[in-house]
Structures are given as structure tokens and as C-alpha cells.
């Protein structure tokens with residue numbers, strides 16, 4: 001009967017590997033990996049630049065670009081051909097699903113890179129927050145000809161958010177230098193943009209030595225992967241900076257500390273995939289703490305349901321194990337997909353992340369903050385909630401300035417109590433961003449919590 005036609009799949013057995021030991025033995029020889037998120041004002045050339053990077057690094061074929069060019073020319077939008085590479089990511093093609101955070105891998109001899117891209121302009125910020133929490137660094141794209149619009153607009157918010165997500169390194173692509181006025185590749189324009197963007201980054205708290213500037217043109221492909229011609233308009237470029245790829249390679253991800261690898265497993269789920277025959281149910285994300293191996297049983301919070309790890313991919317390569325900081329796809333068994341949502345946290349059964357209902361946090365206030373409704377963002381997770389109480393504002397030393405203020409002003413630091421509409425898996429210390437009406441109002445870290453679903 002039907003029963004004999006669908007035998008239950010064989011149980012996945014753990015090999016009982018000592019993952020921290022395997023990690024420490026192989027860490028010096030493992031190829032370095034780095035993931036970056038792309039930020040910047042709309043139309044400053046993010047998609048075009050990334051399409052160019054993927055093309056010239058050999059991750060997409062010229063014939064695909066030619067195909068996009070043909071389609072784009074028919075629509076009178078030939079300049080968009082490169083940007084289309086990002087819209088039709090390999091993941092979406094292969095898995096036939098739309099993802100919120102597209103991962104575009106490419107390799108060089110030294111490093112496995114992943115571009116974390118928040119597709120589309122609508123709802124860019126929630127996706128950017130998710131990408132930034134998985135990234136090692138940010139690439140900030142600035143149109144050299146549109147400095148003002150960018151600085152006042154999304155550039156500043158994106159920089160604040162990157163910082164709020166814990167990113168400390170930024171590569172600034174000073175883009176569209178092929179189109180500067182009065183002449184192309186105007187060196188003064190590059191230095192002016194560099195100075196202004198530098199001021200903005202430092203005002204938000206980025207250290208000077210953690211920021212690199214690259215003059216480039218994504219559309220023309222100048223100084224992205226291929227160096228600029230050393231004569232003519234671009235003669236000054238090599239002296240001012242290496243290529244974008246060169247700077248990405250010189251900012252590799254920090255490798256995890258031993259105790260981070262030995263800590264209880266914790267991975268926020270960035271995306272859930274269903275449908276492949278060999279692996280009917282998979283999740284992707286970046287391991288925040290601990291390690292995982294095939295055969296492990298894990299628990300998903302907030303549902304509290306268990307699942308078995310049936311397969312692991314790190315940088316798109318199948319393997320037996322993965323450790324903290326690695327971007328991976330985990331293939332799961334023994335769990336109903338209704339218990340898996342993006343933003344959930346996959347954790348060790350021994351020490352799962354607690355599900356909390358409210359928390360106290362010390363926030364940097366970006367817009368006047370009252371007791372009000374807010375969207376609480378923690379990486380890929382967003383839950384509706386409210387600032388239930390303003391407890392106090394404090395000075396730089398943490399001394400109370402005002403108790404129970406009616407409002408906390410932009411630029412102030414405030415202790416607030418946040419109540420969530422539903423229980424969420426938030427560990428103490430996690431970075432949170434509070435948004436309201438489409439703008440970011442405050443950011444901080446989860447302090448003391450109260451538990452509950």
C-alpha cells in the first residue's frame with residue numbers, strides 16, 4: 001500500500017566529531033571568507049557596481065551579460081544590463097524562490113566572497129539590517145556627482161544602521177567618476193567626496209583606519225577588478241588607491257575566537273528554503289556562536305521544536321561541520337516547516353536562547369523618542385512592540401541626567417523599556433534597532449529581560 005511506497009528516510013547519524021579541534025587544526029589552512037553588504041543612496045550605482053564585480057571576477061559569464069544587454073536595449077535601458085545580474089541571483093535561479101537577502105558568491109585565489117544584497121528599493125532597510133548582521137564589512141557606494149542628495153538621504157541612515165549592526169569596517173566606492181564635471185575622472189572631486197564622507201563616517205563612530213576609499217566606475221568597470229589605465233584621465237587613480245577587489249581582499253573576516261567556537265550553538269535564520277528533492281527543507285544564515293555537525297539535534301526558537309541536521313554547506317561547498325562566523329545552509333529533517341520562519345533562532349538543545357517578552361535597553365536616540373509604538377529589529381527578525389517607558393537619560397559616563405523624561409532628544413542616550421507584542425528569541429547583548437513610520441529612531445543592545453511567549 002501507500003505506506004510501503006514511502007519508506008521513512010534513514011535516520012541521520014552523528015559522526016561524533018570534535019568540531020572545535022577540527023576547526024583549530026584547519027583554521028590556518030582554510031581559505032579565508034568574507035561577506036559584505038552593499039549600502040548607499042538609491043541610484044548611486046550599487047547594483048551596477050556589484051554586477052560589474054561579479055562579471056570581472058568571473059562569477060557570471062559575458063554571454064549572460066550580453067543576453068541582459070539585448071533585453072535591456074529592447075526596453076531602452078541598456079545601462080541596466082549589469083544591474084540585472086543582481087536581480088537574477090544564482091540562488092533565485094537555482095532554487096526557484098525569491099529570497100529577502102540574496103547571496104551572490106564569487107571567488108578569488110585567496111578568498112571566498114559573498115555579496116549580501118537586499119534586493120529592491122521597497123523595504124530596503126529591514127533587508128539591509130538582515131544583511132548587515134551577517135556581514136564582515138560594508139561597501140558604501142557614493143555617486144561622486146550626487147554627494148548632497150546622498151549625504152542627506154539614505155547614505156546617512158545606512159551608515160548609522162551598519163554601525164548599529166556592529167560593522168566596523170567600510171570600503172567606500174566613490175563611484176561614477178567617469179561622469180564628473182567639468183571633466184571625467186576629476187581628482188579634486190574624489191578628494192572632496194572622500195573628505196565629506198569621511199566626516200560623516202567618523203561622526204557616526206567609525207575609526208579612520210577602518211575606512212578605505214576607492215575611486216571607480218561600476219558602469220565602465222574602471223578600478224573595480226581591473227586597474228584603471230595608468231595614463232590619461234585616470235593616471236592619478238593607482239596612486240590614490242588600489243582596485244575595489246584589492247581592498248576587499250585586504251579586509252578579510254576576523255576568524256572566530258576559540259571560546260566563540262565552543263559556545264552553545266546559535267544561528268538566526270535568514271531564509272527558509274523548501275522544495276529541492278534531495279533536501280526538502282533548508283535554512284541559511286550566519287552562525288553567531290558555537291558549532292554544528294551533521295547528525296546534531298537542534299532546537300528552533302521561539303517554537304521550541306527540534307530538528308535534525310541532515311546536511312551542511314559552507315560557502316556553497318558540502319561539509320560535515322561548520323563553526324561560528326561561517327555563512328552556511330543547513331539541511332533539516334524531522335521538523336514541520338510551519339515551525340521555521342526567517343528571524344527564528346536555531347540553537348543547541350542544552351542551552352537554547354530564551355524567548356522574551358520585554359527588555360530594558362540603553363539606546364542612542366536618533367529621533368525624538370516618546371513612549372510609542374516601534375518596530376523592533378534584530379537582524380532578520382522584526383517584531384512589533386512599543387517603548388513602554390523612558391526610564392532615564394544618561395551622560396557619556398552613564399550618570400543619570402534626567403529620570404522619567406517625557407521625551408528623549410536626538411543625540412541623547414536613554415534607558416528605555418521595550419515590550420514586544422509576541423515573544424521573541426533575543427539573547428542579552430544582542431543589537432537592536434527601533435524604527436517607527438519608516439525611519440530609525442534609536443539603536444542599542446538588549447539589557448535585562450523578562451521572559452515569556
Ligand code: GDP
Pocket residue numbers: 040041042043044045046047048049079080083175176177178179216217218219220
Ligand atoms: P542602485 O539604485 O544604487 O542599485 O543604482 P543602479 O546600479 O541601478 O544605477 C543607477 C543608474 O546609474 C543607472 O542608470 C546606471 O546605469 C547608472 N550608473 C551606475 N553606475 C554608473 C557609473 O559608474 N557611471 C555612470 N556614468 N553611470 C552609472
